[in-house]
Amino acid sequence: xxxxxxxxxxxxxxxxxxxxxxxxxxxxxxxxxxxxxxxxxxxxxxxxxxxxxxxxxxxxxxxxxxxxxxxxxxxxxxxxxxx
Amino acid sequence: xxxxxxxxxxxxxxxxxxxxxxxxxxxxxxxxxxxxxxxxxxxxxxxxxxxxxxxxxxxxxxxxxxxxxxxxxxxxxxxxxxxxxxxxxxxxxxxxxxxxxxxxxxxxxxxxxxxxxxxxxxx
Amino acid sequence: xxxxxxxxxxxxxxxxxxxxxxxxxxxxxxxxxxxxxxxxxxxxxxxxxxxxxxxxxxxxxxxxxxxxxxxxxxxxxxxxxxxxxxxxxxxxxxxxxxxxxxxxxxxxxxxxxxxxxxxxxxxxxxxxxxxxxxxxxxxxxxxxxxxxxxxxxxxxxxxxxxxxxxxxxxxxxxxxxxxxxxxxxxxxxxxxxxxxxxxxxxxxxxxxxxxxxxxxxxxxxxxxxxxxxxxxxxxxxxxxxxxxxxxxxxxxxxxxxxxxxxxxxxxxxxxxxxxxxxxxxxxxxxxxxxxxxxxxxxxxxxxxxxxxxxxxxxxxxxxxxxxxxxxxxxxxxxxxxxxxxxxxxxxxxxxxxxxxxxxxxxxxxxxxxxxxxxxxxxxxxxxxxxxxxxxxxxxxxxxxxxxxxxxxxxxxxxxxxxxxxxxxxxxxxxxxxxxxxxxxxxxxxxxxxxxxxxxxxxxxxxxxxxxxxxxxxxxxxxxxxxxxxxxxxxxxxxxxxxxxxxxxxxxxxxxxxxxxxxxxxxxxxxxxxxxxxxxxxxxxxxxxxxxxxxxxxxxxxxxxxxxxxxxxxxxxxxxxxxxxxxxxxxxxxxxxxxxxxxxxxxxxxxxxxxxxxxxxxxxxxxxxxxxxxxxxxxxxxxxxxxxxxxxxxxxxxxxxxxxxxxxxxxxxxxxxxxxxxxxxxxxxxxxxxxxxxxxxxxxxxxxxxxxxxxxxxxxxxxxxxxxxxxxxxxxxxxxxxxxxxxxxxxxxxxxxxxx
Numbered sequence: 036x037x038x039x040x041x042x043x044x045x046x047x048x049x050x051x052x053x054x055x056x057x058x059x060x061x062x063x064x065x066x067x068x069x070x071x072x073x074x075x076x077x078x079x080x081x082x083x084x085x086x087x088x089x090x091x092x093x094x095x096x097x098x099x100x101x102x103x104x105x106x107x108x109x110x111x112x113x114x115x116x117x118x
Numbered sequence: 119x120x121x122x123x124x125x126x127x128x129x130x131x132x133x134x135x136x137x138x139x140x141x142x143x144x145x146x147x148x149x150x151x152x153x154x155x156x157x158x159x160x161x162x163x164x165x166x167x168x169x170x171x172x173x174x175x176x177x178x179x180x181x182x183x184x185x186x187x188x189x190x191x192x193x194x195x196x197x198x199x200x201x202x203x204x205x206x207x208x209x210x211x212x213x214x215x216x217x218x219x220x221x222x223x224x225x226x227x228x229x230x231x232x233x234x235x236x237x238x239x240x241x
Numbered sequence: 242x243x244x245x246x247x248x249x250x251x252x253x254x255x256x257x258x259x260x261x262x263x264x265x266x267x268x269x270x271x272x273x274x275x276x277x278x279x280x281x282x283x284x285x286x287x288x289x290x291x292x293x294x295x296x297x298x299x300x301x302x303x304x305x306x307x308x309x310x311x312x313x314x315x316x317x318x319x320x321x322x323x324x325x326x327x328x329x330x331x332x333x334x335x336x337x338x339x340x341x342x343x344x345x346x347x348x349x350x351x352x353x354x355x356x357x358x359x360x361x362x363x364x365x366x367x368x369x370x371x372x373x374x375x376x377x378x379x380x381x382x383x384x385x386x387x388x389x390x391x392x393x394x395x396x397x398x399x400x401x402x403x404x405x406x407x408x409x410x411x412x413x414x415x416x417x418x419x420x421x422x423x424x425x426x427x428x429x430x431x432x433x434x435x436x437x438x439x440x441x442x443x444x445x446x447x448x449x450x451x452x453x454x455x456x457x458x459x460x461x462x463x464x465x466x467x468x469x470x471x472x473x474x475x476x477x478x479x480x481x482x483x484x485x486x487x488x489x490x491x492x493x494x495x496x497x498x499x500x501x502x503x504x505x506x507x508x509x510x511x512x513x514x515x516x517x518x519x520x521x522x523x524x525x526x527x528x529x530x531x532x533x534x535x536x537x538x539x540x541x542x543x544x545x546x547x548x549x550x551x552x553x554x555x556x557x558x559x560x561x562x563x564x565x566x567x568x569x570x571x572x573x574x575x576x577x578x579x580x581x582x583x584x585x586x587x588x589x590x591x592x593x594x595x596x597x598x599x600x601x602x603x604x605x606x607x608x609x610x611x612x613x614x615x616x617x618x619x620x621x622x623x624x625x626x627x628x629x630x631x632x633x634x635x636x637x638x639x640x641x642x643x644x645x646x647x648x649x650x651x652x653x654x655x656x657x658x659x660x661x662x663x664x665x666x667x668x669x670x671x672x673x674x675x676x677x678x679x680x681x682x683x684x685x686x687x688x689x690x691x692x693x694x695x696x697x698x699x700x701x702x703x704x705x706x707x708x709x710x711x712x713x714x715x716x717x718x719x720x721x722x723x724x725x726x727x728x729x730x731x732x733x734x735x736x737x738x739x740x741x742x743x744x745x746x747x748x749x750x751x752x753x754x755x756x757x758x759x760x761x762x763x764x765x766x767x768x769x770x771x772x773x774x775x776x777x778x779x780x781x782x783x784x785x786x787x788x789x790x791x792x793x794x795x796x797x798x799x800x801x802x803x804x805x806x807x808x809x810x811x812x813x814x815x816x817x818x819x820x821x822x823x824x825x826x827x828x829x830x831x832x833x834x835x836x837x838x839x840x841x842x843x844x845x846x847x848x849x850x851x852x853x854x855x856x857x858x859x860x861x862x863x864x865x866x867x868x869x870x871x872x873x874x875x876x877x878x879x880x881x882x883x884x885x886x887x888x889x890x891x892x893x894x895x896x897x898x899x900x901x902x903x904x905x906x907x908x909x910x911x912x913x914x915x916x917x918x919x920x921x922x923x924x925x926x927x928x929x930x931x932x933x934x935x936x937x938x939x940x941x942x943x944x945x946x947x948x949x950x951x952x953x954x955x956x957x958x959x960x961x962x963x964x965x966x967x968x969x970x971x972x973x974x975x976x977x978x979x980x981x982x983x984x985x986x987x988x989x990x991x992x993x994x995x996x
Contacts, residue, residue, distance in 0.1 A: 155912070156912050157912070158910055159909055159910060181450075181484055182321070183322075183454075183892045184321075184322055185893070185910045187906035188906070191906065192905035192906040192909040193909060194905065194909070196905070207308070210309075210318070210319075
């Protein structure tokens with residue numbers, strides 16, 4: 036299981052649209068909008084690799100996203116494998 | 119290193135909107151160029167990035183010989199081009215900062231990464 | 242993963258993301274960013290002798306992180322690069338996970354029962370056929386006190402041989418000899434707390450920055466705050482420690498004794514001596530007889546700065562300057578390590594540093610001490626204090642002393658006749674005896690002598706031919722190559738126990754996780770081996786680590802290193818305590834031999850009258866200033882071997898790299914060994930930087946990369962000794978100090994040519 040905390044920067048007029056799209060997604064939880072253009076969200080996926088893929092997909096498919104900053108990634112399963 | 123907190127990029131805050139061009143890096147795991155890894159970090163970087171090595175040497179880390187790998191990883195199995203605050207805290211737990219109470223959002227808002235000096239007062 | 246756990250992680254992730262844009266998402270969540278749901282456990286660093294406190298971050302039965310222990314008085318939360326990666330070593334691919342017996346030249350996995358039955362049978366056969374002295378134990382300053390204690394009892398108390406040694410013989414035996422002859426009792430009078438009170442540091446034969454980084458950090462911090470603090474270095478090589486030096490004296494390797502005498506001469510001549518202290522607390526001696534103060538002064542007369550310069554190669558004015566700096570400073574702390582200890586006159590070198598403190602009275606007061614730095618985390622605690630050498634018994638006791646033997650035998654519950662009155666074979670003699678076949682079976686615990694012995698290749702013969710049992714956490718090592726049986730030992734964080742560091746501080750370490758594979762705690766491996774050898778009645782009582790520690794501290798009661806006030810129940814709460822600590826309400830001792838030391842305080846008033854220090858290890862309470870001859874190294878340079886070879890350490894690696902070699906970052910930092918050559922010498926010999934060269938001594942040859950650098954002085958070369966594939970110890974000399982039996986790793990004669 037991998038979890039990422041991200042900041043998504045949107046075009047000012049597309050913020051609500053992006054928020055709606057994100058909320059429709061099963062593996063995404065949003066935690067509010069700040070400064071009208073920054074959405075805080077958490078992505079969940081099976082591995083850090085699928086997290087990356089997910090981030091790419093979201094960025095490519097949702098209109099109005101200018102940037103996506105992962106701020107925190109935890110991968111407990113991978114940690115255990117590593118150990 | 120704490121695997122738990124792999125911080126890919128944390129330098130957001132004020133510079134956020136200005137920095138939009140460098141976004142792609144944020145999603146891909148960074149890779150150190152494939153080099154001759156039988157040469158130590160410092161030895162090679164003294165040639166390729168002498169200014170960075172000079173800055174580092176002038177710092178407390180340099181004095182203590184706490185090398186590149188401490189913050190940036192070994193370059194092969196782990197590599198962080200721009201390491202985040204969590205890597206600082208592992209060695210400096212006494213400086214655990216509640217960033218909600220400061221204007222800064224991470225260690226490097228105030229400290230230059232290599233000299234470790236304060237950006238504003240020293241520049 | 243449970244839902245609540247996942248929820249927690251999600252909130253943490255969101256909070257972190259929020260914090261990066263300066264938003265406090267959830268009040269009170271910020272701390273959690275770094276607390277990160279781990280369970281933190283108090284421990285001690287597994288590397289050098291400084292004794293830094295480490296917090297082990299554990300989660301779901303795995304060690305996943307470490308951080309410096311901010312509550313620990315030694316490191317106050319700081320760690321050096323080695324300690325920072327310690328958790329990675331736990332899961333190294335080279336961990337030894339199962340017992341193995343070598344059958345037809347190949348290691349085969351066996352059960353614990355089979356392995357221990359086999360060892361017990363072989364050891365008993367040897368004992369029966371050749372007597373107890375055909376067996377030996379070789380232990381480690383990295384083993385816990387409890388582990389060494391059980392080994393000591395098995396070999397000295399049950400099997401009945403004093404062939405019980407440990408690698409501290411190779412690193413601090415000369416310091417023991419120095420303290421015993423100067424003060425009458427082993428280990429320093431002061432503690433690290435003196436660092437922040439010292440006005441001057443005299444670092445002799447110590448690359449503190451790389452070998453004891455956290456102490457160096459404390460010195461640096463202290464000097465940064467107090468720019469008047471001065472640092473003098475006496476060392477043949479320029480090292481990273483030089484960054485803070487005010488004065489550096491570069492003696493020819495092994496020729497520094499004359500400098501210390503010359504400094505003493507100047508101190509007395511120029512009025513820096515504390516005449517009152519000398520009268521109260523000091524005797525003078527040479528190798529044969531007692532001297533008067535006047536006779537000592539006459540002895541010193543030969544050591545004019547010019548004469549000392551001629552012997553040592555250091556400019557006379559620098560010697561004078563160093564002496565005056567030492568004299569003028571109100572307080573002074575000397576620190577030394579292998580550069581003084583690993584010498585054929587290591588004990589004398591130790592004495593001569595202590596002389597400077599005794600004649601100036603710079604001892605027994607805050608900020609002044611002659612302070613030996615130790616190389617291993619429990620060399621002081623387990624081996625010096627625990628009595629893990631061939632002439633010692635627990636708690637600074639001696640096998641030669643019938644009273645000591647009786648006291649120990651009583652607590653061990655063994656017949657006193659089991660403990661031989663004659664010291665066993667010291668390390669070099671022990672491996673020599675293996676070569677000769679006089680010792681036929683050896684148990685090696687937590688150390689790697691095939692690589693770490695001086696003149697190492699000479700001793701591979703005995704290891705190859707005799708029955709060798711190696712209890713180790715890592716496999717393979719240079720030594721397991723020669724083993725007949727390997728036993729997997731629990732590693733740091735997988736066992737509880739006590740480490741005693743350089744400053745007389747004993748610290749408890751918690752067991753945090755289960756041992757990897759089938760690894761077991763060394764003390765219990767030894768206990769079960771003892772039982773299988775037929776010593777059940779002596780060993781079955783030890784059920785826990787605490788059983789062993791409690792018995793051990795009962796033996797310290799009433800001695801100079803009283804730990805009876807430091808049971809587990811207390812140590813678990815403390816960040817260690819400095820002995821003597823005679824009762825559970827005693828706060829520990831900062832300064833020995835003076836007010837505040839419970840032993841000094843308990844002395845009759847008549848003895849202490851008019852004296853601020855009483856060295857109770859000596860019959861009249863007076864420490865000894867020694868007039869030792871200025872002898873040079875065993876193998877001075879000559880026309881055939883014109884270079885003095887010294888070996889040593891780098892910050893990023895430790896000893897034979899069985900631990901640091903498993904951490905990718907540390908390997909990257911210093912991937913390979915090299916020989917440092919002064920640019921002048923390199924030019925003369927036509928050697929270029931990074932070229933392959935062959936370093937040769939009378940004992941061996943080593944192909945290695947040249948590093949042309951101005952760290953060594955002209956005429957000297959240096960090799961860091963950590964690597965198995967560039968084994969510096971095939972070059973070093975196995976001549977040893979006749980007093981301490983510590984070999985002269987630091988000086989031998991060598992030559993170099995292009996490969």
